[in-house]
Amino acid sequence: MESSIQKTELKKPCLNCGAELKYKPGTTNISCEYCGHQESIQVDKNGFEELELYPYLQEMGSQKHSEEISMLHCKNCGANQHVEENYKSLHCVYCSMPLILEDAYKEEWILPGAVLPFQIEKEKSFLIFKKWVDRLWWAPNKLKKAALDPQFTKGLYLPYWTFDAQLSASYSGQRGEYYYETRRVRNAQGKMVSQRVRKTRWYPASGRVSGFVDDTLIEASKQKSGRIPSNIARWNLKKLQPFNSSFLSGFVTEKYTIPLKQGHLHSKDIAKDIARRWCRQDIGGDTQRVTQMDMQLSEETFKHILLPVYISAYRYQGKEYHFFINGENGQISGSRPYSFWKIFFAIVFGLILIGVLVFLGKGS
Template identity: 40%
Template sequence: MSDTAVPPSPTSPHEFPCGSCGARLEYSAGTRRMRCPYCGSEEKIPEATREVREHAVETLFARRPAAQVAGHRFVCQGCGAHIQGDHLARTCQFCTAPLVTDDSADVQVPPEAVLPFTVERRAAHDSLARWAGSRWFAPNSLKKVNEAERFKSTYLPHWTFDARTVSDYKGRRGEYYWVTETYTAQENGKSVTRTRQVRKTRWYPARGRVSRSFDDVLVNATTQVAPEKVDALKPWPLEKARPYAHEYLAGHEALRYDVEPEQGLGEAKRIMARTIERDCKRDIGGDEQRVTSVDTAYSEVTGKLLLVPVWAGAYLHGGKTWQVVVNGCTGEVQGERPYSAAKIAAAVLAVVLIVLAVFLYVRYGG
């Protein structure tokens, strides 16, 4: 939420003036309305006149110049993040470095869909506070993430891909059988002969064909947040995605993608390959399966750029930047945390003093 009301440009399609006081309206999480943060006036977001569409990947690869997503564009002088928003931001939520105006050419794939925020700022603060409170020996600087300038509602770009696949595989099917083995054991100082059942595997060659339809294979399209943190924020309620409209970004920011669609499709195929291998093993059957080769043909490959919501913040500790992100739909928190040497030392000292006090009491006061 903006700290001060800044009158919008009446000609900007990305800024929405309040009809009552002239301040900027902001999208209200979990609703289909924009609300004025100063006078409380509301305006309904128009119903979408179209459905979310999938685009042939050739269209994505063409990178036709996109309509600007938000009124102002910035680039971080620290991590290089390209951020868009309808207010004048000062610092980067991903590394705390200063932001400057971004005048680079805007030739990117336009977003097709947006997953709107449902977790408002206060709920995000509460989730972050609970997470921070559960981190033992966390430094006090972690609490500063909740400050308005450090903790911002931000849409992260993702690619989604659909495809039909047909895969020819070769492998081996393992079937268990049992044999009786004789062995010698020592019992009461004597050697005795015993038998036991031992499982063996008999392998047979296998080959076949499997097919599958993939829908909305999700690929992170930014390197500004560690992939493992973004993956850990899943699942996303993709069924609630809506056709992109500027209104859903009002009062929020959006991160431009830096993972190109070709890279995104390559990662999507690696994700699909893991599912295809499981399909091959299921098709092989038996007790064990080994897949030695898979040849996959792809058809009807489509994709789109989707924006998903997070509350993002960063703080400095020990000369290093630490990131924290909160899922804007579920409140799930993922972040980095250092350990406070001072708190650890204090805890160790407290334990030593307690042990010493108990010893002295038992020795001299008991």
């Protein structure tokens, strides 16, 4: 029994009181929320490993960098979640529906190579969320109450793939240089006026570009439309730490559902966009046309990483709303409901006020 326990599921107890130690955001410590005892997380000084891409793809499921973890599947929204602590009860971080712990199952995953630990305490994210809600016009009172309840805000590690590669591309195209001519045209009033017109002279161009593409970031989970807004999905990857399961303690981790092969195909599309941009820069001039491009990638590597976000899920009149806070920099975004009655009474009050002002104006 002991030998079958995987290392990401081992819970470290407090030496003083026996409670579970949890990761303290913004540090490299795990701490006890009951007695305050802290222990340092042993971070690998050698850094994290970039895995060779094609050998891994060819082996298709090599277990060298994989391990088994326990997973909980939300039957309401489909999210797959791994919990790095012993919950008696748990709700889905996305839709707040109860998860049945008895339904937990074992599943293999490619071991994360790195993790960007939470830099913001849950209490601070809660204050950010509350401040954001307080600024909303016409927000329902139930939303205000939700903002006062910390249980609605949960910390989640999101899975991403990153890809590195040496890129080279040969191209042919045209360099455009602007010049201007003056011509006489008739304006809207029927008068002849001079007008300066921009034109372009095109010259043939060809060449070769090359460089290193570092950390192309690709979502590794099939998130629902609007689940993680793009305006908060920006993390400083220089803060990545070699993976240690202690960083996950006290948080929920979503397992990747987009396989490595599919993530790689997406990264190649992004690499083509990068190559095309480099070709345009190499052509120069005022504008450019790339008519043909041949791109090659070499020395490709990848890693599976986890990135932090706080989520508050809220239901109002049968509809689901989400609020997101970047767990590294505190950026917030979300959808919001409107209170019909608040808007209705505001309009009624406004009409009454206008009527009173009109009446007083006639009386004077």
